[in-house]
Amino acid sequence: MVNPEREIQPFVVNLTGINSNMLKNAPKFYEVAKRIVEITEDCIIVAHNSSFDYRILKTEFKRLGFPFKRKTLCTVELSQQLIPDMESYSLGKLTRALGIPMSDRHRANGDAMATVKLFKMLLNKDLEKVIIRDAVKIEKKSNIPTNLTTIIEGLPSDTGVYYIHNTEGEIIYIGKSKNIRKRIIQHFTGKNSKSKKIQKLVSTVTYEKTGSELAALLKESAEIKANKPIFNRALRRTIFTHALYSFTDKNGYINLFIDKSNREEMPITTFSTRTSGKHFLFKAVEEFNLCQKLTGLYNTKTSCFKYEVKECSGACINEEPVDAYNKRVNSLIEKYSYANKNMLIIDKGRAIEEKSVFLIENGIFKGMGFFDLNHQINNRAILESLITPMENNRDTQHIIQSYMRRNKRLKIVNLN
Template identity: 75%
Template sequence: MYAIVDIETTGGKYNEEGITEIAIYKFDGHEIVDQFISLVNPERDIQPFVVNLTGINNKMLRNAPKFYEVAKRIVEITENCIIVAHNAKFDYRILKTEFKRLGFGYKRKTLCTVELSKQLIPGQNSYSLGKLSRSLGIPVSDRHRASGDAQATVKLFKMLLHKDLEKYIIKDAIRVEPKSQIEPTLKRIIDDLPNNTTGIYYIHNDNGDIIYIGKSKNIKNRISQHFTNTSPKSKKIQLQTAAVTYEKTGSELIALLKESEEIKRNKPLFNRALRRNIFTHALYHFTDNNGYINLKLDKADNENAITTFTTRQSGKQFLFKATEEFKLCQKLTGLYPTTSNCFNYTIKECEGACIKEESPEDYNKRVNQLISKYSYDTKNMLIIDRGRHAGEKSVVYIKNGIFVGLGHFDLNYQITNIEVLESIITPMENNRDSQHIIQNYLRKNKKLKIVSL
C-alpha cells in the first residue's frame, strides 16, 4: 500500500518551514482507496514568493486546523504504507520535523518519483513535476496546490509501476508489509482479487520474490485454479505463496506481451522459459522462376514470417480461408500439389496462375494484399485496443516493422505527438516471441483499430 503525498510549506530557513497544505492519497497500486486533503495553520508567516507561487496566503489559513489537530489522521492514513512523493526527501523531512515538534517519532519507508522517473523514463529534459507531466501527457490541475500535485503524482506513479518490468517497486512493497498481512490463508488472497479482470498476476513468497507470473482474462478464477490444483507444481506454489499482486492491462495483447517480457526478465522459480514451440508453424512467401509469389506453410524457424500459428492444422485452416478470400491459386499456396492446374481452376475459382493463364503482375497484387494485411514488416503503426477503464485505450507501437513498446493513454494527443508517445510507452524487446504474439493477435482480432504513422 502506498501513501502518495504532496505538501506546501511557508518557505523560510531549513527545518523552520511550516506546513500550509497537505494532500495524501492512499493508493493500492490500482486505485485510490482513501484520501486526506487539508489546509494547515502553520502558526508562522508565509514567505511572499510562496504566496505568489501557490496562491495560499495567511488570511486563508487563519481558521485552518493546526498540525497537531490533523496529526492523528496523517498517522492513520499512512500506517503500513510506503510514502511516495515527487522529491520525497523534502516531503518526508517536513513531516518528520512537524511530528518531532510534537514529540512523536514518525518513521515510514519512502519512494521518490523523481528518482524512479530517472531510472524508468530516462532522457527527459526536466524531472520537475510540471515539465515531466507535460512530456508524458499527464493533465495537471491546480499546479503548486497539494491536491493537484498529489493527483499528478498518482498518475505518474501508476505509469512508473507499469514501466517497472523487473517489478522492483512491487517486490519491495511486499517486503515491508507487516507479517500479519503477508501470512493470510490462500482463500483470503483469492477473496481480495478482482473478478473478470484482464491482466498479469504475480505470486510472491514471503521475501517478496516473484515465484510465478501468469496472465488471464479473469485473474481471480486463474489464481483459484492454482490454489485448488493438486499437481506437484501447484502444491509447491501453494506452500510458498505469501501474497499475490496483479496489474490490470485491459487488453489481452498487452497482457500477453508483458507476460512474455517479464518472465524473461524476472525468471520466476515456477515459470518454465517460454516454450519455443508455442508457435510451431509460420507462413512464408517466395517468388518462383515464373515470377509468381508462392506461399508456404512451414516450421517457424526464422523471423521473416508473414504470420505464425500454434499448430500446422491451424495454419492450413487459415491458408484455405485466405486462398478463398483473396482468390489465390491452390497450387501456389501449397494446398494442392500438382504439375498441372489446381482444383479451383476446374470449378472456375482460380484465374489460372497455376498454368500461367493469369499474369504474375495481376496475381501478385492479390498476394501482396494478403501479406500487407497480416504482416507488419516495415510498417509504422499503432495497434489500439481496450484500456484498463472507461475512456482509456492501450497502444502497441510498431516502428519500421519493429515492436518498440506498449502503454496506455487517455487523450488522443498522447499518441499523435510522437515525443509524448515515446515517453509514455514502456520500451520492450523486439524478439521472435513478441512478433509471434502480435501477428497471431492481429490475425484473430479483426476489429482492432490500426493507426498508420
Template identity: 70%
Template sequence: MYAILDIETTGGKFNEEGITEIAIYKFDGHTVVDQFISLVNPEREIQPFVVNLTGINSNMLRTAPKFYEVAKRIVEITEDCIVVAHNSEFDYRILRTEFSRLGFEFERKTLCTVELSKQIMPEQESYSLGKLTRALGIPVSDRHRASGDALATVKLFKILLAKDLRKQIIQAAVKVEPKYKLSSNHKHIIDDLPSITGVYYLHDTYGKIIFIGKSKNIKNRVNQHFTSSNPKSKKMQNQVAAVTHEATGSELVALLKESAEIKRNKPSFNRAMRRNIFTHALYSFTDENGYVNLKVDAADGRKKTITTFSNYQSGKQFLLNVIENFKLCPKLVGLDATKKSCFKYATNDCEGACIEEESSEDYNLRVQEVITANSFDNHDLIIIDKGRALDEHSVLLIEDGLFKGFGYYNLNYQITNKKVLESIITPMENTRDTMHIIQSYLRKNKQIKRTLLPK
C-alpha cells in the same frame, strides 16, 4: 499498500520548517482507496517566496488544525503502507520532524518517485514533477498545492509500476507488508482479487515472483491454481505467500507483458514459457514462372518470415482463409500437390494461376495484399485497444516494422505528438515472440484499430 503524499511547508532553516498543507492518497497499486487532505497551522511565519509559489498565506491557516490535531489521522492512513513521494527524503524528514516535536517516533518504509523515474526512465531530460508530468502527458491541476502534486505523483507512480518490467517495486512491497501472510486455504487472497483482464504474480514469503500468468479473469484463473490437484499446482500452492496483479484492460498487452516478464524474471514455475511460443512461419518465394508462392514451414531464424504460427495446423487454417478471401491458388500456397490445375480451378474459385492462365502480375497483386496485411515491414503505426478504464485506451507502437512497446493514454489527451507517445510507452524488446503475439492477436481480433503514423 502505498501512502502517496505531498507536503507544503513554511520554508526556512533546516529542521525548523513547519507543515502548511498535507495530502495523502492511500493507493493499493490500482486505485486510491482512502485519502486525507488538510491545511495545517504551522504556528510560525511562512517565507514570502513560499507564499508566492503555493498561494498559501497566514490568513488562510489561522483557523486550520495544528499538526497535533491531524497527527493521529496521518498515522492511521499510513499504517502498514510504504510512503511514496516525489523527493521522499524531504517529505519524510519533515513528517518525522513534526512527529518528533510531539515525542512520537514515526517510521515508515519509503519510495522516491524521483529515484524510481531515473532508474526506470533514464531517457528523461528532467525529473522535476512539473517537467516529468508534461513529458508523460499527465494532466496536473493545483500545481504546488499538496493535493494536486500528490495526485500527480499517484498517476506518475502508476506509470512507473507499469514500466517496471523487473517488478522490483511490487516484490519489495510484498516483502514488507504483513497483511500478505498466507492463510492455509488461500481464501482471503482469492477474495481480494478482481475479475479483470491483466497479469498476475505469485510470490513466495520473501516477495520473490515464482509464477507469472495472464488472464481475462484474474480471480478465476488464480482460483484454478489454488484448487488444482496436479503435482505442479500442489508444489506451487505450498510456496505461495501472496498474489499481486496488474490490470491491462487489453488482452494483447497482458500477453506481451506475460511473455516479456517471464523471460526477464525467470520465475521457477514458468520454465515452459521461457522458450519460443511458435513453431511454424509463413514464407514467400517466386517460382520459375514468376508467381509468388506462399508456404507454411517450420520456423527458421535464418529466413525472413511474414508471420508466425503456434503450430502447423493454425498455419494451414490461415492459408485456407486466404485462399477463400483473396482467391489464391491452393497449389501455389502448398496445399495441393497436383501437377495440373488445382481443385479450386474446376469450381471457378481459382483464376488459373496454377496453369498460367492468370497472369503472374495480376495474381501477385493479391498475394502482396496478403503479405502487406500480415507483416509490419517498414511500417510506422500504432495499435489501439482497450484501456484499464472507460476513459482510457492502450496503445502499441511499431516503428520501421519493429515493436517498441506499449502504454496508456486518456481519451481526452491527444497522442499525435510523437515525443509524448514515446514518453508514455513502456519500452519492450522486439523479439520473434513479441511479433508472433501481436500478429496472431490481430488475426483473431480484426476489429482492433491500427493507425499509420506519418513518416
C-alpha cells in the same frame, strides 16, 4: 424480482434490461428466504451454470446466518457431455441451436422454462442414465486453505498479469489472464504437480491490470524473461510452432507456405500448430482468390482443383498474369504482416475512458503505453513519453502478429 438493496451495475442493466427502478417495490431476500427453503427442501436444484446460481443463494443465506445446502445439477456440464461440439453452450445460443422456444430472456420465468425443456431433452439423450447415476453433485467443501482464500478475496476479475510470490517475496510464477481471480483459483485448486508446488510455496499474489489482452501477453513474455521464475521455465517454447512464409518461384509468382517458425526470415504471421496455419490458408485462398497449388494446399504438377471448377484464374499453369496474381498475394501480406510498417495498434485500456497503444516503427516493436485523449497519440513527443520501451524479439513478433490476425476489430493508425 428481488430487491438487492444496492444499485444495479450498468453492465447488468445492459445485459438484462433490469434497472434499480424496477426493483423498488420487489421483496427483499429475507422476505422470500423462507419460501426458497420450503420449495427446495429434499430437491435437486437444476440450473444452467448451477455453480453461479447456487453460490448466490448460499451467499444470501449466509448473510442471514442460515446454512443453505442443496444438491445441484448443471445443464451446461450435462450439455457438454451429451451434446458435444456445439458452437456455444450459453442458454440463449444453445436453446436456439436445439430449436427450443424461449421468451422473456434474462427473466426468471423465461430462463427457467427454457432450462426445463433443455433438461428434458438431456434426460432423453442420456441413454446410459449418467444423469441419474453419477451427475448429482453433493456440495463439496472448499479444498482451498484459509490463507489461500484470503489471497483470492483481494484479487480482481480483470484482464492483466499476476505475480505469485513466496515468503521471501521472490516471484515464483508469472501469468496472464482475462480473469486474474478465476485463474488464481485454478492454480490454488489444481491437482497437477506444478499447482501443488505453487500452493505449498505461495505467500502472496500481486497483479497489474492491463485491460488489453495483447498488453498482458507482451508484459508476461517480457517479465518472464527478466525475472526467470522457477515455475515458468517451459513457457513460450512451443506456443508458436509454425508460421506463414513466402517465396517467388521461377515464373515470378509469389508462393505461400507453412513451415516451422524457427527459420531465420521474418514470417508473415504465426500459428500455434500446423493445422491452424493450414486452416488460415484455406480461408485466405477464399478471401483473396488465391491458387491452392501456390499456397501448398494442393500438391500437383498441373492445375489445382479450384482451376478445374473454374474458381482459380490459372496461376498454377501460368495462365493468369503474374502482376494480377501477385497483387492479391501482397494484399494478404499487407493485411497480416507489419514488416517495414510504421503504425500504432490501439486496444482496450484499464478503464472505460482509457486505451492501450503499441508502437511499431519500421516493422520493429518499440513498446506500449496507455492514453486517455486522442491528442496524446497524435503528438509525437507526448506519444514517445507515454510508451514504455520493450524489447523486440521473436516472441513479441509472434504475439503481435497472432493477436492482429485473431482480433479483426483492432484499431490501426498508420504513421506518416
